[in-house]
Amino acid sequence: MKVVITGGGGFIGRKLAHKILERGELTGPSGQREAVTEVVLFDAVAPPDGEFTDERVRAVVGDITDAGLVASVIDGDTNSVFHLAAVVSAGAEADFDLGYQVNLDGTRNVFQAARAANGVPRVVFASSLAVYGGEVPDTVGDQTPITPETSYGAQKVMGEFLITDYSRKGYLDGRAMRLPTIVVRPGKPNKAASGFASGIVREPLNGVDMACPVTPESRMAIMSPRTVVECFMHMHELDAEKLGASRAILLSGFSVSMGDAAAAVNAVETNRARGKITFKVDPATQAIVDGWPKTTYSDKAGALGFPSDSNIEDVIAAYIEDELD
Numbered sequence: 327m328k329v330v331i332t333g334g335g336g337f338i339g340r341k342l343a344h345k346i347l348e349r350g351e352l353t354g355p356s357g358q359r360e361a362v363t364e365v366v367l368f369d370a371v372a373p374p375d376g377e378f379t380d381e382r383v384r385a386v387v388g389d390i391t392d393a394g395l396v397a398s399v400i401d402g403d404t405n406s407v408f409h410l411a412a413v414v415s416a417g418a419e420a421d422f423d424l425g426y427q428v429n430l431d432g433t434r435n436v437f438q439a440a441r442a443a444n445g446v447p448r449v450v451f452a453s454s455l456a457v458y459g460g461e462v463p464d465t466v467g468d469q470t471p472i473t474p475e476t477s478y479g480a481q482k483v484m485g486e487f488l489i490t491d492y493s494r495k496g497y498l499d500g501r502a503m504r505l506p507t508i509v510v511r512p513g514k515p516n517k518a519a520s521g522f523a524s525g526i527v528r529e530p531l532n533g534v535d536m537a538c539p540v541t542p543e544s545r546m547a548i549m550s551p552r553t554v555v556e557c558f559m560h561m562h563e564l565d566a567e568k569l570g571a572s573r574a575i576l577l578s579g580f581s582v583s584m585g586d587a588a589a590a591v592n593a594v595e596t597n598r599a600r601g602k603i604t605f606k607v608d609p610a611t612q613a614i615v616d617g618w619p620k621t622t623y624s625d626k627a628g629a630l631g632f633p634s635d636s637n638i639e640d641v642i643a644a645y646i647e648d649e650l651d
């Protein structure tokens with residue numbers, strides 16, 4: 327099977343690639359598990375040198391707004407696409423045109439290329455909680471209306487609708503997942519407005535002081551990288567008919583306050599130098615975060631077997647094991 331991961335040079339895309347290589351098989355055109363023979367990491371940036379030594383991996387550096395290039399990468403032989411490339415939240419808000427070019431036009435390039443493939447590829451699209459906005463309830467659930475209030479959120483809704491419509495027409499076998507904030511993001515922060523939720527764990531454990539821009543009481547819905555990768559795998563394998571009329575599903579993210587996250591970081595037993603956490607409220611960031619759900623809970627995702635996390639201590643332990651030890 328040939329698998330393409332757009333955004334395959336990014337945070338989740340790279341972790342997903344490792345998981346696919348480790349499993350070695352996915353449900354293919356036959357409807358049975360088939361061996362993965364090629365994993366293409368398509369991204370504007372290459373993965374770090376030496377991270378992928380597996381012969382099945384090929385990195386293609388390029389722009390998803392280039393329809394010709396996308397069609398050459400997602401070619402007739404492609405069986406599965408994980409579409410993760412995106413200009414993330416604050417980036418799409420800061421540059422309206424770039425956001426639409428990449429997150430809408432680029433997404434359409436990906437779906438059009440998948441449509442032209444031989445067979446009907448499975449396409450898994452990374453959506454976001456940013457599809458919700460306005461008077462968001464503290465707990466977002468399956469019945470919460472879609473009311474995006476950012477360009478990024480609007481672009482993710484459009485991606486979901488395209489997935490459902492292309493699937494209805496039989497052009498591809500699409501699925502979309504609304505991800506909570508994924509914590510802990512290793513390395514450098516990206517332009518996501520939620521970046522501090524990873525920073526509050528990552529920076530102190532790497533010996534760097536962290537000024538959290540929201541109050542200790544501020545709560546967010548989060549999921550770990552390990553769990554979101556499992557959700558991508560599960561979503562790919564699922565019989566998509568089970569999703570119903572909409573091919574999009576909400577993932578369940580547990581609620582954590584930044585104060586509790588800080589306490590859990592400070593409670594980690596380590597002999598590494600630990601950075602200090604302070605709270606220095608930035609009113610603009612606080613206003614954004616106050617508009618976000620405090621938790622997300624999907625009965626449907628639970629019934630369909632999607633995993634979720636339950637506490638910040640386990641998320642921190644997994645970060646230490648995967649990234650620091």
Ligand SMILES: NC(=O)c1ccc[n+]([C@@H]2O[C@H](COP(=O)([O-])OP(=O)(O)OC[C@H]3O[C@@H](n4cnc5c(N)ncnc54)[C@H](O)[C@@H]3O)[C@@H](O)[C@H]2O)c1
Pocket residue numbers: 332333334335336337338339368369370371388389390391409410411412413414415428432452453454455504505506507508509516518
């Ligand atoms: N990480 C989260 O907390 C989170 C939450 C909700 C949704 N998501 C979604 O999940 C997906 C992956 O997120 P991530 O955290 O890995 O982000 P990331 O920024 O690490 O990865 C996104 C990748 O897309 C690539 N990209 C951007 N523009 C491109 C272009 N024009 N052509 C080709 N590649 C381009 C970037 O180079 C980057 O490597 C994104 O679609 C994001 O919107 C992530």
